[in-house]
Amino acid sequence: MVKDILISRIMTKKDDIITMEIPGNRDSLLEIINKTGLSAYPVVKKGTKELVGIVTRSDLFRNPDETQLSLLMERKVVTLTPSDKAITAARIFAREVFQRIPVVDEETGKLIEGLVSRNDIVKKVIVPSKIQADVDKYYNKNVATIWEGTPVPVAATILRLCHQKGLPVVNETQMVGIITQYDFLKVAEILNSQSKSRTGHGAENDSSSWDSESVLIIGSRTLTLPSTMKVSEIMERNIEVCYEGSTIGEISKKMSTKKLDQLPVVSAEGKLLGIINQKDVIKAYVDSYYENSLT
Numbered sequence: 597m598v599k600d601i602l603i604s605r606i607m608t609k610k611d612d613i614i615t616m617e618i619p620g621n622r623d624s625l626l627e628i629i630n631k632t633g634l635s636a637y638p639v640v641k642k643g644t645k646e647l648v649g650i651v652t653r654s655d656l657f658r659n660p661d662e663t664q665l666s667l668l669m670e671r672k673v674v675t676l677t678p679s680d681k682a683i684t685a686a687r688i689f690a691r692e693v694f695q696r697i698p699v700v701d702e703e704t705g706k707l708i709e710g711l712v713s714r715n716d717i718v719k720k721v722i723v724p725s726k727i728q729a730d731v732d733k734y735y736n737k738n739v740a741t742i743w744e745g746t747p748v749p750v751a752a753t754i755l756r757l758c759h760q761k762g763l764p765v766v767n768e769t770q771m772v773g774i775i776t777q778y779d780f781l782k783v784a785e786i787l788n789s790q791s792k793s794r795t796g797h798g799a800e801n802d803s804s805s806w807d808s809e810s811v812l813i814i815g816s817r818t819l820t821l822p823s824t825m826k827v828s829e830i831m832e833r834n835i836e837v838c839y840e841g842s843t844i845g846e847i848s849k850k851m852s853t854k855k856l857d858q859l860p861v862v863s864a865e866g867k868l869l870g871i872i873n874q875k876d877v878i879k880a881y882v883d884s885y886y887e888n889s890l891t
Contacts, residue, residue: 603685604678606720607699607710616651617642620665629653629781636696638708639669647698647708649673653777657756675700678709682721683885689714690879714874719852722881727844729880734844735861735872741766744828749821752780764860764868765831771860771868773831783830784821837862840869844880847872
């Protein structure tokens with residue numbers, strides 16, 4: 597068990613992190629997301645390193661009418677300092693939904709010094725720990741899936757409502773891919789509009805209609821998803837999986853090597869059983885840390 601590593605040893609240093617500045621807008625956020633593929637960005641006051649918030653891809657889904665960065669971002673930010681221990685970060689990641697924690701200076705607690713992510717904990721702390729706990733104790737067995745022929749706008753709505761980071765994609769017989777928030781944002785288009793616009797023909801609140809809604813973000817500049825495009829056209833087909841009976845050590849190594857934040861769990865026959873993500877792996881590490889502390 598690797599223990600008592602300081603945040604300063606595993607964090608990404610301030611000169612290597614990408615930040616957003618306020619004042620700013622949604623268009624600049626979308627541009628940087630498409631360029632970097634990252635899911636979260638610390639927000640600082642323009643021309644300074646003073647942390648004022650954090651903004652994520654999920655904020656675009658949760659706040660469909662907002663275009664200003666200052667209103668999209670989360671202002672109440674959990675932070676760490678370089679002298680905090682990795683287990684402190686792990687405990688936060690195990691109970692919260694966010695994937696990155698800003699690291700601020702010891703003296704003022706305001707100036708950004710770096711960033712620590714779930715991936716940092718998995719790669720630099722959990723992988724070396726070689727945890728032998730069984731995956732069965734930690735993966736999520738209640739997972740929403742989606743049919744490969746589902747229109748992209750409908751799939752985006754389902755993803756938003758089920759609060760998953762990704763949806764396994766199935767056909768009539770098996771799992772054939774996975775789709776995530778990033779896949780949707782890659783094909784979204786920004787259109788000029790003065791009012792709310794719907795491109796489908798279904799009733800306004802008819803969620804059963806495939807064509808009922810193709811607008812993802814609405815405002816004076818509208819972010820829309822192509823209404824005729826199907827999930828099969830944008831999903832990731834090269835699926836990495838893990839098997840029932842795998843250990844957390846094996847899974848964390850695969851996540852780190854393949855740069856994945858989630859893995860479908862399948863039976864020996866290939867049947868989808870659920871999903872395990874980095875948060876679940878970190879929970880296993882926290883459990884193991886304290887179990888070892890008692891022995």
